Amino acid sequence: MEQTKLDDYLRVIELCRDVETSSANPFDVDIREKILLLKQRLPELKFLDELLVDSEAMLELAQIVKLQDQWLKQRASALYIDPLLIQLKLKLLPKETLSEAFVKSWHPIAQVDQLSSRGLEKAFVYWRELTPMSERFKSQLGTYGIIPGVVEYSDLVSLGVFTAEEFELGLTRLYDELLQKSNGEWLDYRQFIEGESYGAKVRRAYLLAFLISEGRALLKTEPLTGKIWTMALAERAKGTPKSVAISITGDS
Amino acid sequence: MEPESADRALLERKVRRAFQVLVLQRGRNPGVKGWEMRRHLGRDYRKIIEVLSEDVAPMGLEVFEVKGPDATDDSSRFLLRFKEPPTISEAETSGIRIDDLAVLAASIAFINSKSGRVSRREVEQFLREKFPRWRVDYSLDRYVKKGYLDQDDKGMLHIGWRTRAEVDEKSLMTLILSRAQEAAKK
Numbered sequence: 001m002e003q004t005k006l007d008d009y010l011r012v013i014e015l016c017r018d019v020e021t022s023s024a025n026p027f028d029v030d031i032r033e034k035i036l037l038l039k040q041r042l043p044e045l046k047f048l049d050e051l052l053v054d055s056e057a058m059l060e061l062a063q064i065v066k067l068q069d070q071w072l073k074q075r076a077s078a079l080y081i082d083p084l085l086i087q088l089k090l091k092l093l094p095k096e097t098l099s100e101a102f103v104k105s106w107h108p109i110a111q112v113d114q115l116s117s118r119g120l121e122k123a124f125v126y127w128r129e130l131t132p133m134s135e136r137f138k139s140q141l142g143t144y145g146i147i148p149g150v151v152e153y154s155d156l157v158s159l160g161v162f163t164a165e166e167f168e169l170g171l172t173r174l175y176d177e178l179l180q181k182s183n184g185e186w187l188d189y190r191q192f193i194e195g196e197s198y199g200a201k202v203r204r205a206y207l208l209a210f211l212i213s214e215g216r217a218l219l220k221t222e223p224l225t226g227k228i229w230t231m232a233l234a235e236r237a238k239g240t241p242k243s244v245a246i247s248i249t250g251d252s
Numbered sequence: 253m254e255p256e257s258a259d260r261a262l263l264e265r266k267v268r269r270a271f272q273v274l275v276l277q278r279g280r281n282p283g284v285k286g287w288e289m290r291r292h293l294g295r296d297y298r299k300i301i302e303v304l305s306e307d308v309a310p311m312g313l314e315v316f317e318v319k320g321p322d323a324t325d326d327s328s329r330f331l332l333r334f335k336e337p338p339t340i341s342e343a344e345t346s347g348i349r350i351d352d353l354a355v356l357a358a359s360i361a362f363i364n365s366k367s368g369r370v371s372r373r374e375v376e377q378f379l380r381e382k383f384p385r386w387r388v389d390y391s392l393d394r395y396v397k398k399g400y401l402d403q404d405d406k407g408m409l410h411i412g413w414r415t416r417a418e419v420d421e422k423s424l425m426t427l428i429l430s431r432a433q434e435a436a437k438k
Contacts (some may be wrong), residue, residue: 021407023371023408067369080430082365083362087378090378095382096382098339099343099353104423109283111277190433
């Protein structure tokens with residue numbers, strides 16, 4: 001009995017909600033019949049929860065009555081056209097004709113947008129509370145927001161990456177290695193800079209860039225194949241050096 | 253000052269005030285509610301609005317009233333709008349895409365044909381037969397935000413207040429039906 005009693009209420013609520021969330025005809029709900037049903041069940045309700053379900057059902061029925069009112073007004077207006085007919089017509093029309101029909105029925109609002117003191121205040125508060133770009137995406141993207149720049153040798157020394165002695169020694173070692181390996185021939189740049197780790201690779205590339213800048217090594221690029229070649233020189237090259245940007249990734 | 257000229261000066265001042273109130277956007281949405289008009293212009297604000305509407309007619313403008321949900325004077329919204337629709341080229345120069353307007357025209361016609369309320373999903377399905385998915389989603393969101401369409405908490409789309417204010421819906425429906433007949437004949 002308990003279950004049947006609540007089932008009736010829940011069915012009414014569900015039916016009303018179905019109609020509210022679809023374009024179904026609200027007159028499909030027989031309001032009189034449902035209210036009589038609720039009236040008949042009302043004396044059986046004892047607990048607060050049950051009475052709340054009853055009022056919820058009444059509220060849903062009231063919503064349906066409101067929809068019925070809107071539905072009637074819409075049908076009575078000249079705007080109602082059979083949905084299937086209008087769908088067919090809309091499918092037939094090209095976009096240009098549809099927009100033309102819209103423009104011909106359009107009376108745009110004329111108004112002026114101006115800056116108010118309230119707007120200025122909002123803008124000021126927004127600007128004051130805005131996190132700087134360098135901080136905004138730090139958690140997701142690490143150091144995003146710092147503009148790439150040039151790291152000078154002096155910077156690396158001050159950061160403790162190199163000492164002056166280590167640097168000179170590293171340059172000499174790399175030059176000797178390149179001289180030995182290239183032996184007057186062009187050598188694959190990427191193969192040459194390959195190291196035990198990504199850090200070692202960057203370090204070799206950095207030192208090699210110094211050798212090239214000083215004219216102790218040459219660099220040749222092949223734009224079509226993307227290959228880069230290098231070679232050590234026994235004597236320093238003369239002339240104006242050109243700058244070439246080479247990206248070094250962890251996997252190449 | 254003569255009483256007649258004093259009245260005239262007062263009327264002119266009120267008409268000027270009405271124009272300023274209508275032309276400057278105050279809140280998020282354009283237009284001024286009836287109760288605000290009463291506060292700014294006094295109880296006889298409708299007469300002032302009538303005079304203003306005549307004054308702005310030579311400039312191709314009119315004062316238009318959109319009735320509120322309860323159809324009371326206070327809930328009505330008054331707007332200054334174009335008396336005649338713009339030309340296609342004028343509409344294009346205002347930065348509105350033809351495709352976007354076509355989506356709006358089709359949505360308004362479809363919603364009206366479904367007794368003024370239809371689920372957003374149904375509108376999307378219908379529009380996707382004619383427009384790319386991304387444009388449908390983007391345009392619907394944009395028009396809901398701008399007030400041309402209204403989406404309730406149950407995901408149902410209705411005609412928005414801005415369409416009621418700016419679009420002659422009867423003319424739109426008639427044009428769509430007549431143009432479709434011409435297209436079918438071709």
